[in-house]
Amino acid sequence: MADHISSPVEPSPATPDETTPVTAQSLSSASSSQTITNDSTPTKPTTKSTHRSRKQQREDEKASWVNGKRPKGYLTPEGREAAEKCKNYKSGVSIPYLTHSCKTYEGVLKHAIFGAIRSFGVSYGAKALVNLCLGMLKVMKGKGSFLTNAKDAFTGVDALRFGSFFGMFSFLWKLVNNGLTLYRGTDDRINGAIAGAIAGLALFIEAPERRVTFAQQMFIRSMQGVYNAGKYRGQFSFRHGDAFLFAIGSAQVMxxxxxxxxxxxxxxxxxxxxxxxxxxxxxxxxxxxxxxxxxxxxxxxxxxxxxxxxxxxxxxxxxxxxxxxxxxxxxxxxxxxxxxxxxxxxxxxxxxxxxxxxxxxxxxxxxxxxxxxxxxxxxxxxxxxxxxxxxxxxxxxxxxxxxxxxxxxxxxxxxxxxxxxxxxxxxxxxxxxxxxxxxxxxxxxxxxxxxxxxxxxxxxxxxxxxxxKNWVKGSFYQREEQVLSPFVTKMIYHILGKN
Structure with a gap:
């Protein structure tokens, strides 16, 4: 894990304004403002000087913000740490020859294509290596040969589909997100939401039996994002909440x-x-x-x-x-x-x-x-x-x-x-x-x-x-289509047909 980022330091003693000349009188006033009481405790700085110090601190912090925008989740130490880790990680993963300017639609297309190639290569390589290593465990037990295992790992449908899914997802996401940013002239959450929804269509590349697993993971990751957003904003936090979820889930699985x-x-x-x-x-x-x-x-x-x-x-x-x-x-x-x-x-x-x-x-x-x-x-x-x-x-x-x-x-x-x-x-x-x-x-x-x-x-x-046990109901369209509106029923019927 990366080292924890320390929280912002306490305001330093007030300093003279840059527009105020530094005279002997001002130095004498600054010195007298830090007199020591009988119990050897420094006196509390004045409200005005404290405000100036905190304002200067905020200005210093703004210098590290991306595009002058405060990172999301900056209200708690955990939020600041997460934002800092994310900023440092993003600054270290850019590949110059795969990154193109998105100021034109041609640049957007090139960026999406090369991004898809990189995503395919990384995900395909990782999946193939995992399959190879797991297959070697079987070879060590006398099941199959190394050449057959290597061929299945690198040319099998599993790794190719896995890589193609992430490659297509990357292509659609980058193309739509940057295209909308260029068209609308702004980069906001609307672009990301639309791009993510369209990129999700890449799931059709995967095998039908694995689509449910991907969908479940994407849904629960989105819920994790909602929880972390509230946690980093100081709205709520549950100590060992992840352990509690694992225990409840494991109890049901067992x-x-x-x-x-x-x-x-x-x-x-x-x-x-x-x-x-x-x-x-x-x-x-x-x-x-x-x-x-x-x-x-x-x-x-x-x-x-x-x-x-x-x-x-x-x-x-x-x-x-x-x-x-x-x-x-x-x-x-x-x-x-x-x-x-x-x-x-x-x-x-x-x-x-x-x-x-x-x-x-x-x-x-x-x-x-x-x-x-x-x-x-x-x-x-x-x-x-x-x-x-x-x-x-x-x-x-x-x-x-x-x-x-x-x-x-x-x-x-x-x-x-x-x-x-x-x-x-x-x-x-x-x-x-x-x-x-x-x-x-x-x-x-x-x-x-x-x-x-x-x-x-x-x-x-x-x-x-x-x-x-008949305690919950299944698909309304499949079992009780009459409870749906006629418009929804007709739309589903014309698109999906009958089961």
């Missing part, structure tokens, strides 16, 4: 993972099953018991037999009742008896599995986007990136291990005679309890990113669950 897996993306659910190392069949059996259905003991035995069960596991399954309160630990980790050992194994296993992934996600952007910084101070940058990679891996490992610990503790208390039941809402609380300590391990600057990754999935899952 509830969906255990009780409603069809409400989260299939690939995401498979990742969770692989990371948690709990058999998918065990999750299904536990869902059945939560909803009051008896267990099929033959299916339970067939499941544990596939995982090299221990003698205690086989004994537990043999003596198990089909109406047991909850699927016991023997069905969740049949290959080991100790719950403590299971939690430790989860922690170590997640570290080993996820560290290469986080290393790829941390080091590839470093090489692609921050090469100058890397070359300037390689030791510090590499050591910090490596530490952050371990930190992120530990965050996920703690989350998984602590969730498993809570599940096993619940089962052990049931075996001890505690009347806790097996409510489906316990799994929501377990998710909340796992997320809170885990997110505090992650660096503060990344907590918001993790929250914004989880919240859309949690919101989508919650909506699907509520819709299934």
């Amino acid at each position: 509830y969906a993972y255990t009780m409603h897996p069809d409400t989260i993306p299939k690939e995401f659910f498979q990742f969770m099953v692989k990371t948690a190392r709990v058999p998918a069949e065990a999750l299904a059996m536990n869902r059945a018991r939560v909803r009051g259905f008896p267990l099929d003991l033959k299916q339970v035995r067939a499941m544990v037999d596939r995982f090299n069960p221990t003698a205690l596991t086989l004994e537990t399954v043999a003596n198990m009742s089909e109406t047991v309160d909850a699927l016991p630990c023997a069905g969740l980790h049949p290959w080991v008896d100790s719950c403590r050992e299971t939690s430790i194994d989860r922690f170590v296993g997640v570290i080993k599995t996820i560290f290469p992934v986080y290393a790829t996600l941390n080091f590839v952007p470093l090489v692609v986007l921050r090469m100058k910084r890397l070359l300037k101070d390689p030791v510090n940058v590499l050591s910090k990136t490596t530490f952050n990679t371990f930190r992120s891996s530990a965050f996920l490992a703690v989350f998984v291990a602590y969730y498993q610990t809570q599940i096993c503790t619940h089962r052990n208390l049931l075996n001890a005679g505690w009347k806790l039941g097996n409510s489906k809402y316990l799994y929501w609380l377990f998710g909340l309890g796992s997320a809170i300590p885990a997110i505090m391990i992650e660096q503060e600057s990344r907590r918001a990113e993790l929250a914004f990754y989880v919240i859309p999935k949690a919101a989508d899952s919650l909506y699907r669950i509520l819709y299934r």
Whole structure:
């Protein structure tokens, strides 16, 4: 993180006006105005001199403003720091031969074209390198060859679409924004809003299954902007609000993972099953018991037999009742008896599995986007990136291990005679309890990113669950078109047609 920018200094003692001659009398007056009281405390400057000092300070600050305009969010120290970081970053990313004057429409077009080329190159290169590194992990496990992996990474549709999306977005945004500025003679928010809306059409380049993800992220980023605008203006602020959002979102995601897996993306659910190392069949059996259905003991035995069960596991399954309160630990980790050992194994296993992934996600952007910084101070940058990679891996490992610990503790208390039941809402609380300590391990600057990754999935899952229970309604055009105005219905019908 960049060093924090200190807040403006306190007003200095008043100085004579530039138009006032400096005489012995004026110097004597200035000296006498700073007399010391009996308790050795300087007297407070006069209101007039304080006003002059603060006015001069504001004039000094204005010298660093862009185009004489005060940066947005300048009312708080956080706002000043953010504005300063943004100004410094923008001043360091301009590429002369890709930047053209936008004083003519021809210049606007050239600027948009070269900007699109740069955006395509950066995004395509970053995506291809990430795919290459992730593919190498499979090659190291004996799945595929290096040449095939490299070909798929650099010539596959995934990287080309990703780069084309950002290239087209950049082209449309620069073309419309600068074109409107030139046409209207002013650069304001209206230009940016129109340009952003039109540039969003570039989303059609992406695969249909990924458009929802992009749309969700863009929406939640816009909400982040609204929150930061109020925060930097001193209107409101919530300490650890990002951690709170992550915890709430994670609770809903873990509830969906255990009780409603069809409400989260299939690939995401498979990742969770692989990371948690709990058999998918065990999750299904536990869902059945939560909803009051008896267990099929033959299916339970067939499941544990596939995982090299221990003698205690086989004994537990043999003596198990089909109406047991909850699927016991023997069905969740049949290959080991100790719950403590299971939690430790989860922690170590997640570290080993996820560290290469986080290393790829941390080091590839470093090489692609921050090469100058890397070359300037390689030791510090590499050591910090490596530490952050371990930190992120530990965050996920703690989350998984602590969730498993809570599940096993619940089962052990049931075996001890505690009347806790097996409510489906316990799994929501377990998710909340796992997320809170885990997110505090992650660096503060990344907590918001993790929250914004989880919240859309949690919101989508919650909506699907509520819709299934008929607590919310779906598309009006699809189900209740009569509630829409005739004009809206006709417009949608002529543009989209029937579903």
